[in-house]
Amino acid sequence: MKPATLNVHIPTPLRQYADGKPAIEVDGKTVGDALGSLTSQYPDLKKHLYTEDGKLRAFVNVYVNDEDIRYLEKDNTPLQPGDSISIVPSIAGGCC
Amino acid sequence: MPELNDMATVTDAPNTTSTLSNEEVLRYSRHLIMPEVGIEGQQKLKAARVLCIGTGGLGSPLALYLAAAGVGTIGLVDFDVVDVTNLQRQIIHATPDVGRKKLDSAAEKLSGINPYVILKKFETRLSSQNALDIFRDFDIVVDGTDNFPTRYLVNDACVLTGKPNVYGSIFRFEGQASVFATKEGPCYRCLYPEPPPPGLVPSCAEGGVLGILPGLVGVIQATEAIKLILGKGEPLVGRLLLVDALGMKFRELKLRKNPDCPACGTHPTVTKLIDYEQFCGIRGQEAPAKPSTGIPEMPVEELKRRIDAGNAPFILDVREPHEYQICNLGGKLIPLGELPKRYQELDPEQEMVVHCKMGGRSAKAVDFLQKSGFKNVINLAGGINAWATSVDPKMPKY
Numbered sequence: 377m378k379p380a381t382l383n384v385h386i387p388t389p390l391r392q393y394a395d396g397k398p399a400i401e402v403d404g405k406t407v408g409d410a411l412g413s414l415t416s417q418y419p420d421l422k423k424h425l426y427t428e429d430g431k432l433r434a435f436v437n438v439y440v441n442d443e444d445i446r447y448l449e450k451d452n453t454p455l456q457p458g459d460s461i462s463i464v465p466s467i468a469g470g471c472c
Numbered sequence: 473m474p475e476l477n478d479m480a481t482v483t484d485a486p487n488t489t490s491t492l493s494n495e496e497v498l499r500y501s502r503h504l505i506m507p508e509v510g511i512e513g514q515q516k517l518k519a520a521r522v523l524c525i526g527t528g529g530l531g532s533p534l535a536l537y538l539a540a541a542g543v544g545t546i547g548l549v550d551f552d553v554v555d556v557t558n559l560q561r562q563i564i565h566a567t568p569d570v571g572r573k574k575l576d577s578a579a580e581k582l583s584g585i586n587p588y589v590i591l592k593k594f595e596t597r598l599s600s601q602n603a604l605d606i607f608r609d610f611d612i613v614v615d616g617t618d619n620f621p622t623r624y625l626v627n628d629a630c631v632l633t634g635k636p637n638v639y640g641s642i643f644r645f646e647g648q649a650s651v652f653a654t655k656e657g658p659c660y661r662c663l664y665p666e667p668p669p670p671g672l673v674p675s676c677a678e679g680g681v682l683g684i685l686p687g688l689v690g691v692i693q694a695t696e697a698i699k700l701i702l703g704k705g706e707p708l709v710g711r712l713l714l715v716d717a718l719g720m721k722f723r724e725l726k727l728r729k730n731p732d733c734p735a736c737g738t739h740p741t742v743t744k745l746i747d748y749e750q751f752c753g754i755r756g757q758e759a760p761a762k763p764s765t766g767i768p769e770m771p772v773e774e775l776k777r778r779i780d781a782g783n784a785p786f787i788l789d790v791r792e793p794h795e796y797q798i799c800n801l802g803g804k805l806i807p808l809g810e811l812p813k814r815y816q817e818l819d820p821e822q823e824m825v826v827h828c829k830m831g832g833r834s835a836k837a838v839d840f841l842q843k844s845g846f847k848n849v850i851n852l853a854g855g856i857n858a859w860a861t862s863v864d865p866k867m868p869k870y
Contacts, residue, residue: 388646389679392809398719420812434666442725464714464725466620466664467643 379403380455384414385462393420402461407440408451410461425463437464490518490544496588500542513702514542518588520701523547523610525598525626527578529686530616530640530693532564537694539582539589543701546582547592547610550574557870561683598622600745603629612697614638616690620667621748627652627660628742631735636700640693645682647689647715650708650727651696653736657709661742662730667752685717767835769853770825776863785823785850790837795829799856799867808833811840820846827852827859829870 383399394400400417404410415422425436432438438445439462445453455461492500492514503509509517520543524535527550538546554562554569554577562574569577575593582591594606598617603625607613613635615626623641630637630653637653639660652659692713699705712725735742778784787803789796796805806814808828818824824846828834831854838851852858860867 388644420809433668435664435668437663439725442723444726444728447728462714462723462725464648464712466668467641467646467648 379405379409380457380459382410382455382457382459382461384410385460387463387465387467389465389467390421390424390463393424394418404455406449406451406455407438407445407453407461410455411438411451435466438462439464490515492518496542499586499588503542508704509702513704516701516703517542517698518544520612521545521547521610522697522701523549523607523613524616525549525613525622526616526618527562527564527574528552528558528616528618529561529642529681530690531578531614532562533687533690534614534616534640534694534697535578535582536564536585537691538697539586541694541698542586543589543698545590545592545610547594547606548575548578549594549596549598549606550578551595551597561681561686563687598625600625600748603745604633607633607635610635612636612638612700614640614693614697616640616693621752623660624667624751625745625748628735628745631659631740631742632745638693638696638700640689642681642685642689644679645685645717647685647692647717649689649692649696649713649715650711651700654707654709656729658727658729659733659736661735662733662737663712663727665730665734682717685715688715688717767838768850769831770850771853772859772863775825775852775859785825786819788818788824788826788837789828789856790826790833791828791856795870798870799860801827801856801859803827808837811837815841815844815846818846820844821848823848823850825850825852828855830855830857 381401381403384402385399386394386397391397395418400414402410402413402417404413411425415425425433427433440448440453440455440459445451492511497504500514503514504511522538522543522545524531524538524546527535527548531550535546535548552574554565554572554574556570558565559567564581565574565577573595575595579591579593582589596602598606607629613626613630615623615637617623617626627637634655635653636651637660639652640647640649651657696708699707710727710729712727714723714725729736731738734740787801789800789803789805790808790811791805792807793805806817826834826837826841826849831851834855835851838849841849857869860869
């Protein structure tokens with residue numbers, strides 16, 4: 377299967393680590409590949425997405441289209457061309 | 473997806489106390505002539521008791537619309553005082569209210585819009601000691617808070633008391649909204665089992681927020697609360713709405729109830745409220761940052777003395793370029809996020825004072841530089857805001 381080329385939506389709090397871009401094009405057959413492609417283009421993103429032992433941080437969720445990868449195949453979730461990946465971290469602002 | 477029947481049990485059947493007077497019938501006529509509301513729906517609204525946590529950015533539009541819609545009892549939780557920087561977005565407060573308790577300011581406006589609403593004020597910080605008692609007398613809780621510990625507290629208290637949690641949050645120009653803690657649906661911890669480490673996600677004071685954004689998201693929250701009360705439409709249960717105000721894009725992601733969730737799963741381990749500050753890795757974290765061990769500080773008066781004496785230290789400014797344009801001390805600008813890439817531009821032997829707006833970001837910068845071998849770095853206590861307060865009142869504060 378050829379790796380798909382698709383867009384990763386970058387949420388506002390992380391855009392500063394991705395040259396301010398709202399979306400980045402990456403290649404990958406799986407979510408793990410695609411995020412690997414992302415963090416190799418933007419190494420500063422890595423520590424905000426992953427812990428030191430390589431696990432996705434618990435306050436960051438990754439979606440393929442509208443499904444949470446925790447309920448698909450996590451990093452092994454396969455990707456099709458045209459899929460979109462969203463990174464959704466928790467934000468707390470509301471009152472201040 | 474939970475059935476609407478679950479939602480319809482949120483309020484009791486209309487009783488005599490929720491009968492509408494002739495004046496109320498006239499007031500709500502635009503609701504009553506719609507089949508989705510009608511007399512029965514309006515009576516449900518009157519019988520409903522909604523608790524609004526926070527009367528700030530999200531709380532303002534939310535409470536205003538709930539009152540206008542005729543929600544019978546509105547609870548307000550806030551311990552804060554109106555500040556002029558709030559007026560850019562907290563539209564329930566006006567210029568004459570600066571310095572006043574937010575609760576009083578909010579209650580006055582809500583009574584003005586709708587004198588039929590019963591207002592219950594809680595002038596307190598929501599805590600593990602009081603949350604369950606406060607929640608007990610309400611049917612729906614709407615979370616308009618601004619920090620992670622309180623969000624987890626609200627969530628857990630909603631799960632424990634069986635009240636739906638209408639969630640909304642914002643950052644700069646993006647927002648999220650959902651309805652958590654219904655019987656069949658997920659809770660906040662299903663989505664985010666753990667909070668981010670402190671300091672990773674800036675507050676509005678540090679990150680900024682588009683004034684209209686809490687308006688958009690707060691009214692979405694009010695809409696969801698009203699739908700839950702009426703038992704009409706499809707609530708955002710199991711759905712995370714993402715709002716991008718700049719692109720004016722609304723996206724939706726699926727949320728699932730996590731069977732292993734410590735709060736609402738099949739074998740919950742959260743059976744009582746905990747120390748949420750500890751859970752979020754914070755103790756007393758509020759801007760400006762309190763000095764932590766190993767972060768030396770210099771008061772702004774001393775920096776002023778040194779500059780006047782011709783003996784100024786090197787000044788490093790770790791704010792963002794657009795902040796520098798508002799006001800600056802002539803320091804070298806390296807935004808905090810760029811420091812790891814650019815610190816080699818600095819002399820590690822040189823005496824250096826680091827500042828930001830209030831002292832929080834610069835404390836992190838000092839910590840980083842110390843760990844990178846800088847011998848003589850000091851944090852400017854209170855940041856450029858303290859300078860504008862104590863040294864140069866002509867400097868704009870922001």
